[in-house]
Amino acid sequence: MKSEMSLRIENLLNSANLRRTGPRAAILSVLLQADKPLTQGQIAANLAAVIPNKVTIYRTLASFCRAGLVHKAFMHKRAWHFELADKCTESQCHPHFTCKSCGVVRCLVGLSVSIVEGLKKGFVIHRQQVRLEGLCPSCGGKKSM
Amino acid sequence: MKSEMSLRIENLLNSANLRRTGPRAAILSVLLQADKPLTQGQIAANLAAVIPNKVTIYRTLASFCRAGLVHKAFMHKRAWHFELADKCTESQCHPHFTCKSCGVVRCLVGLSVSIVEGLKKGFVIHRQQVRLEGLCPSCGGKKSM
């Protein structure tokens, strides 16, 4: 019998019209269990049995993005951080916090920010991204290095 | 006699306690005349006579950032975009718009966004960055590729 998780993954892949393959299920599983956006490297590190090729992970993430299943949340240290798109509205992903000192990332899911207004006529906004940088509670007392 | 521009540059470097060198003056001049954040490559392309080594440009920008003269405004296509920090408050650079189709960048200097509130106790926010993606007026009618 299949676990709830694998059923959910199957459904997601089916409804996105993507073939069900080992790498896709594994990567999706990691993203489903993550509470924050992950890089390709972090995804690979969280994979247990099957560790697909780096290229496959990137191509899988690209497919997921195309299907609207995943977002590129933000880029940090020259690396994209990917997360499931389910907690984002169409025009705005929730804000993300990154600690300058320890690098910890927090999704600020509750705190939506109103879209910037007053842009000159003719501009069409597809997406607004808000990022916060600072110190997390555990780093707050220390000097950021 | 010195031009107004070179006097201004001299003052900026002096007050930032940075030695006055050819590369620094040239790079600062490009940034002073730019109306939007530029990458290292774009800065190099805008330099006229002296074209310093790529490494020098990066190190100069790092010095300027350390001195608070310049900001890393945002990263796009894996490249940092630098701009003078004079139009930014301490906690927030103005929002930036990037056209998905043609790549044109616009500084939204007037349109500040209120800092996200409601973050859990203990977090210290140093900086909020807002980015908009969409279509500029000239690309608005066309399909984004």
Place this chain on the structure above:
DNA sequence: TGCTAAATGCAACTAAGTTGCAAAAAGTTT
């Protein structure tokens, strides 16, 4: 069971940014 389009793995590549080190230039002292 076989067919075909889609997905994967591998190796080689791209490009922004960094590092170590020796040479050059800026600011300072004599």
Place this chain on the structure above:
DNA sequence: AAACTTTTTGCAACTTAGTTGCATTTAGCA
């Protein structure tokens, strides 16, 4: 002005996230 000290510069080599081409494998389907 010459000598000295410290910072800056240039060069070559390196790092690393992400991409590309191509041969091989596999999912979905007849």
